[in-house]
Amino acid sequence: MSVLKIFLTICILIIANSCTIRNDGICDRTPQIQSAILRVTTKKDCRNVTGKDLSKMVILELKGKKENNVVNLKPNDFSGLKSLKILNLNTKDYEGLIATEALAEKYETWGLGSQIPCWNDNQIQSLPENIFSDLASLEELDLSCIQLKSLPEKIFTGLSKLNKLNLSRNYLQTLPDKIFTELKSLKMLDLGYNEMKSSPEKLFIGLGALEKLDIWHNKLENLPDNVFSDFKSLKTLNLNSNKLTTLPTKLFAKLGSLEMLSLGNNKFKRLPDNIFADLKLLKFLSIQAGLPEKLFMELKSHPGFKLYNDNSGYNDE
Numbered sequence: 569m570s571v572l573k574i575f576l577t578i579c580i581l582i583i584a585n586s587c588t589i590r591n592d593g594i595c596d597r598t599p600q601i602q603s604a605i606l607r608v609t610t611k612k613d614c615r616n617v618t619g620k621d622l623s624k625m626v627i628l629e630l631k632g633k634k635e636n637n638v639v640n641l642k643p644n645d646f647s648g649l650k651s652l653k654i655l656n657l658n659t660k661d662y663e664g665l666i667a668t669e670a671l672a673e674k675y676e677t678w679g680l681g682s683q684i685p686c687w688n689d690n691q692i693q694s695l696p697e698n699i700f701s702d703l704a705s706l707e708e709l710d711l712s713c714i715q716l717k718s719l720p721e722k723i724f725t726g727l728s729k730l731n732k733l734n735l736s737r738n739y740l741q742t743l744p745d746k747i748f749t750e751l752k753s754l755k756m757l758d759l760g761y762n763e764m765k766s767s768p769e770k771l772f773i774g775l776g777a778l779e780k781l782d783i784w785h786n787k788l789e790n791l792p793d794n795v796f797s798d799f800k801s802l803k804t805l806n807l808n809s810n811k812l813t814t815l816p817t818k819l820f821a822k823l824g825s826l827e828m829l830s831l832g833n834n835k836f837k838r839l840p841d842n843i844f845a846d847l848k849l850l851k852f853l854s855i856q857a858g859l860p861e862k863l864f865m866e867l868k869s870h871p872g873f874k875l876y877n878d879n880s881g882y883n884d885e
Contacts, residue, residue, distance in 0.1 A: 593617055600635045600659075601645045604628055607635075622648035629656040630688075637689045638714070643696040652703050656710040658734075659688035686713035686737050693717045693739075701726055708732040712758070716740055721747060729753055736760040736782065742768075749774040758782040760806070767795050776800050784808040784830065791815065797822045808854065809833040814840075821846045830854040832878045839863060852876070 594602050595614040602614050608628060609621045628649065630638070636659045646655070690713065697720035700706065706727055716738035724730070724747065731753050740762040748754065754775055760782045769792035772778070779801050788810040796802070802823055808830045817840040820826065826847050832854040839859060844850065844867055853867060857877035867873055 594622075596642075597645050598638065598640065598642055600630060600638045601641070603635050604630055607631075619648050623650050625649055625652055627654040628652060629654070630659040630690075632659075635659055637691075639691050641692060641695060641699060643699055646699060647702050649702055651705050653705055654708045655700075655703065655706060656708075657690065657692065658686070658710050658713045659690055688713060690714040695719065695723060697722055700724065703727060704729070706730055710734045712736045712738070714738065719743060719747060721745075724748060725750055727751060731777075732756045734758045736762070738762050740764060742766070743771060744768075745770045746773050748772060751775060753777055755779045755801075759786070761785045763787055765789055767791055769793075769795055771795060773798055778802055780804040782806040784810070786810050788812055791819060793818055796820070799823055799825075801825055804828040806830040807834070811835055813837050815843055816840075817843060820844065823847060824849065826850055828852040832856060832876070854878075 593615040594605055594617045597605070597614075605617060605622070605625070605628065606612065606614065608625055609617055611617050611621065628646075630636070638657070638659070646652070649655075692714040693716060695711075695716070700709075700723065704726055707729055709727070709730060709732070712734045713736075716735070717740065719735075719740070721744035724733075728750060730751050733748075733751070733754060733756070736758040737760070740759070741764060743764070745768040748757070748771070752774060755777055757775070757778060757780070761784075764783070764786040765788065767783075767788065772781075772795060776798050778799055781799070781802060781804070784806045785808070788807070789812065791812070793816040796805075796819060799805075799822060803825055805823070805826060805828070809832070812831075812834040813836060815836075820829075820843065824846060827849055829847070829850060829852070834856060836856055836859060841862065844853075844863065847867070848870075850867055850870060851872055852874045853864070854876040855878070864875055868875070
């Protein structure tokens, strides 16, 4: 009888394991995601991808024409990718992209943000709220150039290890309050080239580790007094090319670590006299020409400080 029990137990385990293998298949996922997973796992059939295969994946990037033209994503597209560290949905499908990235890197050194254009046809205007829920190990997430118009409030829940998030070159007009709250490890956030007209006061709550924030080429007309109050580690802030006419007096009061500030190509009519008083470590400021010289007197005493005026270039006298 004991032998029979052992035999039956083995049979049950074999059947259960077979079911697991079948369930681990990725045939029900978005075709472009299937293609990318098959490429990474070197499997030829979506039915043969197992949970073990998925759990070993560290990088998933969309590449080439076969992984382009994404319109919708399914909630289970990234299920099982528990070890994934890098996810890139900005399909790379352009031979000259390397040269373009080299040019963009040059602009980065000036604090003017990324100038890499979009070279894909993705049209993912929205995302399922729990689509990233299995990605607890994720460190880099690129959602640029996919035509996003909105994001769910809890889209980034559970991504506590994320340190780089790119949301640039989309059509985002606004973002939910506290959407980034759980991103305690985030160091780089790019919101450039969107259509944001305003920012909720608590938008960046919880981003105490953030070192670089790009919000250039939006339509910002004003900013709340305390919108940057949690930025204890911020070194680079890019607000170039918005529609700002003035700034709150204490906007930069908590940015004691800031080294590079880009405010060029806005519509400033006036700025508070002591707007830059708390920026003791600032080394670079980009801003429109024609503002009162007294605004920059203290900054010019900083070792190696550079002032870049929109109309006249460097002014570090």
